[in-house]
Amino acid sequence: MTTVWRIGFCDNPAPPSSAMLATLGFGSTLGNGRWHAKGAHQVVYAASTRALCQLEKRVHCNGANPKNQALMQLELPSDCLLMAASDWGLPADWQSNEAATQSLGLSWLACASxxxxxxxxxxxxxELNLLLNPAHPDYRRLLLKIERQPFRFDPRLF
Incomplete structure (x- = not known):
C-alpha cells in the first residue's frame, strides 16, 4: 500500500466518504497548476510525506493561514499502477518550462493509463508529489482518512 498526504478544505466533521473523495480535484478546474492547465480534467495533488505536504500547501496559500483545513491521508491499494514523470519524457528544463510540465500532465491525464x-x-x-487522476477507475478504491481536523499550521511559518 502506498500512502500520500494532502491538506485541503474540510468544514464537515463527518467521517470521510466517497463523496468527499470525489470533490478533491475540483480546485484544479479553476486554475492552472505546475502539472495541469485549467479545464475539464480534474487532478488531485498529494505529497509523499506529511512534511512536504505542509510545505507545498504553505507555499501555495499566498501568505494566508487558511481556515477549515484538514490533513488527509490517502491510501492507494498496492496493485494500482503508478507511473513516473520520467516515463513521460520529463524535460531537463522542467523547472523553468511550465508549459512542458503542463503538457506532460495533461497528456497523462487524458490517456488515463x-x-x-x-x-x-x-x-x-x-522529493516527490503524486498526481492522482479522479477519472481513472482505480480512484474510487482510494481510502481517504482525515488525520487531523482542523489542521493548523505552526504560526511561525507565517
Missing amino acids: SLGLWVPSFIEPS
Missing part, C-alpha cells in the same frame, strides 16, 4: 503519476516537487526536486 495509471491512477497516479510521481512528479518532482518544484520546491524540493529530490
Whole structure:
C-alpha cells in the first residue's frame, strides 16, 4: 500500500466518504497548476510525506493561514499502477518550462493509463508529489482518512 498526504478544505466533521473523495480535484478546474492547465480534467495533488505536504500547501496559500483545513491521508491499494514523470519524457528544463510540465500532465491525464503519476516537487526536486487522476477507475478504491481536523499550521511559518 502506498500512502500520500494532502491538506485541503474540510468544514464537515463527518467521517470521510466517497463523496468527499470525489470533490478533491475540483480546485484544479479553476486554475492552472505546475502539472495541469485549467479545464475539464480534474487532478488531485498529494505529497509523499506529511512534511512536504505542509510545505507545498504553505507555499501555495499566498501568505494566508487558511481556515477549515484538514490533513488527509490517502491510501492507494498496492496493485494500482503508478507511473513516473520520467516515463513521460520529463524535460531537463522542467523547472523553468511550465508549459512542458503542463503538457506532460495533461497528456497523462487524458490517456488515463495509471491512477497516479510521481512528479518532482518544484520546491524540493529530490522529493516527490503524486498526481492522482479522479477519472481513472482505480480512484474510487482510494481510502481517504482525515488525520487531523482542523489542521493548523505552526504560526511561525507565517
